[in-house]
Amino acid sequence: MGEIPEAIFNISSLEVIDFSFNKLSGRIPSTTGLHLPNLEELYLGENQLEGEIPLFITNASKLQILSLSQNFLTGTIPTNLGNLRELRHMFLHHNQLTNEPTERELRFFNSLADCRMLRYLQVGNNPLSGYRQLERLTSLGIQDNNLAGNIPSEFGKLKQLQGLQGHIPEGVCHLSNLVKLYLDGNELSGLIPECLGKSKHATISLFGF
Structure with missing residues (x-):
């Protein structure tokens, strides 16, 4: 319970910080002096944290796992996540994160x-x-957002994609490694490609489509 001690984020030798599954509240410390050059894993999920994702996290150049899921985080997802060249897993689900009010494109994906x-x-x-x-993405979860319109045909280029959660293009049928396709909980429109009915290995959920 309580807030995260800011002093923790000033221990430059730390490689793993795990405060998940607690009842921590308040904001993630965001002092500009925070420096975590050796941090590889940051787990803050399953708490009651509020506020925005602090930009200092994108300076942790060795970060491989970032877990901030199931909190009450607000604001936008940082657009300089490309600084995390070692990042392998990122969990931001079950928060209140949004994109800029005037933008339809999620800029953080570009980074x-x-x-x-x-x-x-x-x-x-x-x-x-x-x-x-x-x-090179193998799994993408975008279910239960406010997505509308079409999934771009470029999804057919994601040859490594094994799971897509989130008008379905024919290109989806070219995802040879696809094992899960969850499109429920959104407002997507259009026709369902006939080729999906021929998939022998994929689990497909279109409830509410």
């Missing part, structure tokens, strides 16, 4: 194109209203 090691990204259950694509 993630520089995260060549990224394999798992979960941003579901946030009031987001747009998205981009990442060529």
